[in-house]
Amino acid sequence: MKHNIGIDVGGTKIEGIILFNDVIVYKKRIKTQANLGYNKVLSNISKMYFMLIEYIEASDHTLGIGTPGSLMKDTGALKNCNVSVMNNKKIKMDIESTLNREVVIENDANCFVLAEAIHSEQWKTTTIFGAVLGTGCGAGIVVNGKLIEGRNQLSGEWGHMSIHQNGLKCYCGRNGCAERYISGRGVEDIYESMTGKRISMEMIIEGYRQGKEYEKQVVEDFLDDVSFSLANIISIIDPHLIIVGGGLSSIDIVLQQLPERVSLMINRPQNMFNIQTALLGDSAGSIGAAIRGATTEIEE
Template sequence: MSNFYWGIDLGGTKIECAVMQYADDHCVLRKRLPTEGEQGYQHVLGQIKKLIDQCAEEVGEYPKSVGFGTPGTLDPATGNMKNCNSTHLNGQPLDKDLQALLGCPVKLANDANCFALAEATLGIAKQIKPDAEVVFGIIMGTGVGSGIVVNGKVLNGCHGIAGEWGHNVLEANGAPCYCGKQGCVETVLSGKGLERYYREHSDSNLSLPSIVSMASQGDKFAKQTIDRMHSYFGLAVASIINVIDPDVIVVGGGVGNIDSLYSEGRDAILPHLFNPTLNTVLAKPALGDSAGVFGAAMLVK
């Protein structure tokens, strides 16, 4: 019987492996290699194999199965990857190729799903509400991603896109999104979206942390940007609560570091909520950059 369960976080610039101990979920080894995606799909597969072999040598055991967090989704209809910003993965039967390469079963999930799974089972949701049935994990950074965990399991959905909250239309006739629509949650509430809004109204180009700081100092356009963020965050999150009614919503990414999301942003949810009170807990993540690779490992625990 194996002592460990394994996860790989397949990122655009790095591939990270975590080897976790069954007995106590302790991480006994974390190791990284560069992805080098510009060298193509087969090269990336080779990097994954090299990393697995190096880790197996260090822990003295080859994996019986491996969970993978990926920058896109495996389409249940075609068996191929889709929606990957690491475009060399799109259209590839990644799970089948990995199983053949590694000689063991693999399980894939979107990186936002892995974030949600880790925070639900090992991170902040487990700490503050260990009996939580439904956890919704949001990554609000350069883009916006999210995942749903129900009773400790990732919800994938019929099309493999469960939790794709970032591509619901939030602002009619808003900014164009790479997905082809306009005004998606991602265009409004991502760090880039907030910075763009400030730039368009102030003619100044500031980073999001600077905009937050300027808002606290009374800058008119910075305050307008942050107030708008609160309002749209409330509207967008209320739709999630009305549909899946999560116990905990974990908000990661750079935008999730803005403290006022958990006060003014939370207050902005209630006017759009079907329920007269809001009992869902909004929380910052506990696992930092470990969440993705830990969540990948949890896929095969």
């Protein structure tokens, strides 16, 4: 039996994980250091991989890597990636050249929903929407046990669904993308534009709890925008289960308030949809990458 290695590349950290017989046997994190450029990110991915194979003494293994954004089928370039130095880069080819082996590259939110979905008793007979609310925001869809990627591998890209037609400019080139409003970085940007100072999402939430004016306005708008975005998803695909993960999902007020707010926006009672918090914490992405690497090899 092979080890299954998964690497999750995020805006601030790279996490590597090793599964054996579906059990985590090793986990490691290092900084992404995207501020130092694309080649540094590649170098750190390579560094992580070699630390992982050293742990298993280079025994037989599969490898899946999760990244923000989507690979374009025609060019192989990465698009809509919130780690901006990775945008328009042929990351699959570059990583394979660096590691001297084939790799499976998958959207990080797809990895997240795949890992979370298999923990649902009915995942092979249901539609599951997995939403990631973190530094950025992403999503993936699993239907009857299959990851839905779409013709152009854009399925689930709710971060680039416009929720304010004449809204803030997004790094993708469009205006009003959800990414600019319902991600941690987006909320921090909005607060800075209102007050002239930048504070962390954690400090904004703390200010909201204390009843501070600007923090309360920003958080209320954030909760409304998340609810509006989820209401749109429910109206389009009517999923059996919505799983919310990422760092912002661990903020208690988010999961406490979303069901009622979403219910008001779709004019349906709360028992007609199911919103749950992620079970695997912030390691779901790397676990899903490992699963994706293993299952893609089986499919081939």
